[in-house]
Amino acid sequence: MNQPVNDTVAVIGLGYVGLPLALSLARAGRRVIGVDVDPGVRAALAAGAPRFLEPGLPELLESVGPEQFIVTDRLPDEPPREIIICVGTAVDAETHEPDLRHLVAAATLVAEHISPETLVVVRSTVPVGTCRNVVLPLLRRRVEAPLLAMCPERIIQGQALRELEELPQIIGALDERSLERTRRLLKPIAADQVTVSNLEAAEMVKLVCNAHTDLIYGFGNEIALMSSALGIDANEVIAAANLRYPRPDLSKPGFVGGSCLIKDPYLLIHSAEHAGYAPPMVAAARAVNEAVPRHALDTVVKTLAAHGRSLESAKILLGGIAYKGRPETDDVRGSAAVEIVADLRGQVAVLGGHDFVVGAERITQIGAQPMSLEEGLTDADALLLLVDHPRYGVLDAEFLLTRMRKPAIVFDMWGLLESALSGVPGIEYRRLGRA
Incomplete structure (x- = not known):
């Protein structure tokens, strides 16, 4: 040999x-x-x-x-x-x-x-x-x-x-x-x-690291979903709970995606179940995090309906096609945009997609129309801002009000634009964790 x-x-x-x-x-x-x-x-x-x-x-x-x-x-x-x-x-x-x-x-x-x-x-x-x-x-x-x-x-x-x-x-x-x-x-x-x-311990280290991340973010998102139902601001609750309190910090809400976090908890669940134990916490965190894109979409649909606009005639822009904005990436695996496009396909008049990093060809592949911010927001009914990419900070009230239909409906997954848009006349501002 x-x-x-x-x-x-x-x-x-x-x-x-x-x-x-x-x-x-x-x-x-x-x-x-x-x-x-x-x-x-x-x-x-x-x-x-x-x-x-x-x-x-x-x-x-x-x-x-x-x-x-x-x-x-x-x-x-x-x-x-x-x-x-x-x-x-x-x-x-x-x-x-x-x-x-x-x-x-x-x-x-x-x-x-x-x-x-x-x-x-x-x-x-x-x-x-x-x-x-x-x-x-x-x-x-x-x-x-x-x-x-x-x-x-x-x-x-x-x-x-x-x-x-x-x-x-x-x-x-x-x-x-x-x-x-x-x-x-x-x-x-x-x-x-x-x-x-041994080999098995090394395999499990990777899985528990990502499942733990999923759990941490999952509880933050659970707080957000409960707060939305109860009419409470989740960010206020989390900030107050964390302030000068000598226990582990609560995580702020936000979409949990990417190729690892949507997969590795299931690999860990499979491993444990194969050995005779079904881990309820890992499964529950994944279920909560997977519910976030649907919650965002439902919020926009209900807000449209409250203003007498139908989904079928609406123009919606998705801001952020990659699964995260910081550090920036062009990876769309496990992104909120992919989930929302799948739910909206064939149900909306115009579905635009914008990303500072993801190319037009890839946006088309997932089922959205590639658009610049200006094109996507012109006569748009709603903006779903799905990532916290810092360059979306250009979206101030004037930028939106001079382009979008009134009231301009904005769902902000990470609260990136809250200080600029919250309470502004003519803008219906929503974010994850605030009713």
Whole structure:
């Protein structure tokens, strides 16, 4: 059997997780082979323009030489010294069961290109037990005692390169030899390392981190929904509760989205239920957070009706198509806009979409009409501002009143425009958490 190529590491999957990792390893002096089956991804990288927004990534791509970072659609014939799997995982939209097809395909490919000295690192987010029960048997078809570790990523879009270096790196390995090899591999880019006792613990760390975030935000949103029903201002309640109180702060309400937070709690639920325990808190937080886009839309529809306007004849602009505004991203996976467009499709006269980062083609793909702010607000009945991107601060009362139909209906998910619009004659201002 061939021996590993000296000092070569292969990264499978060059998306939001894999590309920052691959380029960081190349910058640290490693020869990196980046593998992606999507020809569009490879063409974009060859042109020096990654297909997604991440500050510093284009400059880093330009700085590494072509011999340092090689982009291809396949693993080399000679087994690399290390292979890192960074492909995406998903859950079924209806059943919320894990969809591990891409991971299984990647692990199957990897198993055909390893030697006994090849370290395989799983970085994809997976249900607890996946590395041992899915990946390991595939590797053992080729190697009797493979080297295997789980090293979950916990970076966020917009700060990926910085967090890759600054965040503690969780490492769980199959055995001591796998652990030591993994520590050496990642040390040049992730010096702060936290070792856990096995693969399963490392898998669970990632899931509980995101489920915990979902829980925290979920309770803030629960306060918002209760406050709206009770005629109370949720932000006032939360601010007063937090002020000089020596207990954990309550989170302000806002939409919880993105590819991780809409998926990882379900992966954790699946893992626990498979072991005989159904976690009610995780499931409840997800249900609350998933209700927020519908609440926003219902608020706008009711406000339209209160002023004698039908949804069928209305023009509505969605401000913010990406799932978040800070740090800015062009990622629309798990965004409130996607959910609202799906509910409004075919029910509204004009449905416009605006984003400072997401391109027109992507806005069209989700089912909205790409528009500038001026075009989208001209004769609009309602604005749903779904993200807190700071550039939406240009939307003052004069900007809206000179363009929108009166009264101008505004639903502001994050309260970004509250000081500028609340109480202004001619504007029906609504936000999450205020009746």
